[in-house]
Amino acid sequence: xxxxxxxxxxxRVEVNIAVAKVNKYxxxxxxxxxxxxxxxxxxxxxxxxxxxxxxxxxxxxxxxVTRKVIALLAExxxxxxxxxxxxxxxxxxxxxQVISTLNxxxxxxxxxxxxxxxxxxxxxxxxxxxxxxxxGAESVxxxxxxxxxxxxxxxxxxxxxxxxxxxxxxVHAGARRGQPMDACEVISSVLEEQDPGPQELADILLAHAVxxxxxxxxxxxxxxxxxxxxxxxxxxxxxxxxxxxVH
Amino acid sequence: xxxxxxxxxxxRVEVNIAVAKVNKYxxxxxxxxxxxxxxxxxxxxxxxxxxxxxxxxxxxxxxxVTRKVIALLAExxxxxxxxxxxxxxxxxxxxxQVISTLNxxxxxxxxxxxxxxxxxxxxxxxxxxxxxxxxGAESVxxxxxxxxxxxxxxxxxxxxxxxxxxxxxxVHAGARRGQPMDACEVISSVLEEQDPGPQELADILLAHAVxxxxxxxxxxxxxxxxxxxxxxxxxxxxxxxxxxxVH
Numbered sequence: 446x447x448x449x450x451x452x453x454x455x456x457r458v459e460v461n462i463a464v465a466k467v468n469k470y471x472x473x474x475x476x477x478x479x480x481x482x483x484x485x486x487x488x489x490x491x492x493x494x495x496x497x498x499x500x501x502x503x504x505x506x507x508x509x510v511t512r513k514v515i516a517l518l519a520e521x522x523x524x525x526x527x528x529x530x531x532x533x534x535x536x537x538x539x540x541x542q543v544i545s546t547l548n549x550x551x552x553x554x555x556x557x558x559x560x561x562x563x564x565x566x567x568x569x570x571x572x573x574x575x576x577x578x579x580x581g582a583e584s585v586x587x588x589x590x591x592x593x594x595x596x597x598x599x600x601x602x603x604x605x606x607x608x609x610x611x612x613x614x615x616v617h618a619g620a621r622r623g624q625p626m627d628a629c630e631v632i633s634s635v636l637e638e639q640d641p642g643p644q645e646l647a648d649i650l651l652a653h654a655v656x657x658x659x660x661x662x663x664x665x666x667x668x669x670x671x672x673x674x675x676x677x678x679x680x681x682x683x684x685x686x687x688x689x690x691v692h
Numbered sequence: 693x694x695x696x697x698x699x700x701x702x703x704r705v706e707v708n709i710a711v712a713k714v715n716k717y718x719x720x721x722x723x724x725x726x727x728x729x730x731x732x733x734x735x736x737x738x739x740x741x742x743x744x745x746x747x748x749x750x751x752x753x754x755x756x757v758t759r760k761v762i763a764l765l766a767e768x769x770x771x772x773x774x775x776x777x778x779x780x781x782x783x784x785x786x787x788x789q790v791i792s793t794l795n796x797x798x799x800x801x802x803x804x805x806x807x808x809x810x811x812x813x814x815x816x817x818x819x820x821x822x823x824x825x826x827x828g829a830e831s832v833x834x835x836x837x838x839x840x841x842x843x844x845x846x847x848x849x850x851x852x853x854x855x856x857x858x859x860x861x862x863v864h865a866g867a868r869r870g871q872p873m874d875a876c877e878v879i880s881s882v883l884e885e886q887d888p889g890p891q892e893l894a895d896i897l898l899a900h901a902v903x904x905x906x907x908x909x910x911x912x913x914x915x916x917x918x919x920x921x922x923x924x925x926x927x928x929x930x931x932x933x934x935x936x937x938v939h
Contacts, residue, residue: 457936457937457938458936458937459934459935459936459937460933460934460935460937461932461933461934461935462931462932462933462934462935463930463931463932463933464929464930464931464932465928465929465930466928466929466930467926467927467928467929468927478730479931480728480729480730481727481728481931481933482727482762483725483727483755485755488935489933489935491933508730508732508766512763512766512767515729515762515766516759516763519755519759519762520759552935552937554937602937643932644930644932647930648928648930651928676936676937679714679936680714680715680936681712681713681714681895681898681934681936682711682712682713682714682934682935682936683710683711683712683713683891683894683895683932683933683934684709684710684711684726684728684931684932684933684934685708685709685710685711685890685891685930685931685932686707686708686709686710686728686736686738686930686931687706687707687708687709687928687929687930687931688706688707688708688709688735688736688799688929689704689705689706689923689926689927689928689929690704690705690706690707690799690801690849690923691704
């Protein structure tokens with residue numbers, strides 16, 4: 446009886462996601478695109494693409510990739526299949542001449558897992574409570590050849606889980622001055638010293654990178670942080686967006 | 693000379709958008725769907741749909757409408773045309789038997805305006821500094837007939853502008869007890885007394901509505917608040933999402 450009662454205990458958790466994004470210095474368009482979309486069987490996916498080079502051309506590529514992926518996810522297509530479809534579409538359209546990185550971070554309530562899909566040489570940081578991990582298995586961008594496969598990692602939605610996904614702007618920050626940023630290392634040390642919320646962590650990483658580039662980012666930089674916590678407070682779903690505009 | 697210099701002055705503003713959303717009491721699926729998508733010519737659109745009835749069927753309808761609209765917006769289709777296309781698609785698929793409300797709130801950096809598209813009897817609240825306004829011109833939901841036209845309102849992106857868009861769950865809150873909520877009235881009085889940020893205002897409205905329904909919302913309720921301010925702080929674009937989960 447006791448164990449079945451325990452088995453029936455409803456556990457409430459919440460996932461908090463934060464995105465922070467800056468453009469390359471003196472560039473009005475970011476080559477990075479980040480979109481979030483609701484999953485038809487429950488949950489949310491965040492899609493992050495970085496088109497080759499920067500400025501207008503790169504933006505068009507990353508938007509095309511992101512648009513393709515969110516349209517497929519919204520129809521219930523699995524993350525890996527959506528990534529492969531976007532790669533084939535890009536390869537077909539650009540004949541292998543233009544590539545784009547892609548990351549999909551999904552809170553999949555159907556499977557009860559977080560699914561990370563990566564076509565990006567830049568690693569993904571994962572921390573399950575105490576143990577930080579830098580998922581850096583080889584992974585190629587979309588559009589490089591036919592039949593590009595993503596690296597997929599699936600994990601339980603458990604309180605304490607923290608995931609950080611980023612574009613190569615974060616990895617290359619400081620490279621111009623010969624001090625490239627070790628993103629995983631920086632995240633680990635921030636988490637050792639502090640207990641930042643997702644937005645705070647994203648902001649700290651972005652500020653660190655921009656600082657390494659002497660306040661003139663050498664590339665577009667995007668950071669996505671996903672954190673699972675015990676639920677505090679109400680059942681309200683929330684989203685907020687801040688959009689700075691230069692008239 | 694002076695006037696041309698003034699004309700050249702760069703004005704930095706920021707748009708802050710907040711969404712808050714609760715399900716009908718004891719319903720695990722919300723019939724409301726809210727998505728935000730980047731506009732290909734710059735800016736962001738927030739798309740809010742409320743499918744007829746509640747639960748699974750309504751969710752499928754509002755997701756279908758939202759998916760259609762964000763796919764078209766991402767391709768550069770104008771808001772009004774996207775709304776009409778979604779209406780035709782819904783009418784064709786459901787033969788006029790199922791309807792859905794739709795609101796699109798766009799920050800359009802191409803035209804430098806905010807564009808409000810409405811196929812929803814529920815009004816939209818707009819305040820330009822001192823002057824609150826309740827945009828309530830007659831507007832029919834999507835899918836009711838062929839050639840449904842949205843009501844479109846376009847306005848300059850100027851600091852002090854505040855817009856509140858909501859589904860009928862907010863309007864019908866308290867109706868069960870014979871005390872339906874006058875959303876525009878409540879927003880006006882909150883703004884007279886306080887100077888809430890977008891998330892705070894969305895939360896206040898939701899809490900007020902849930903309270904009128906004795907903490908058991910009679911319908912799904914979604915609120916979108918958009919606020920234009922002078923830019924304070926950095927050039928970082930930010931997004932955050934909170935997703936409560938019942939395991």
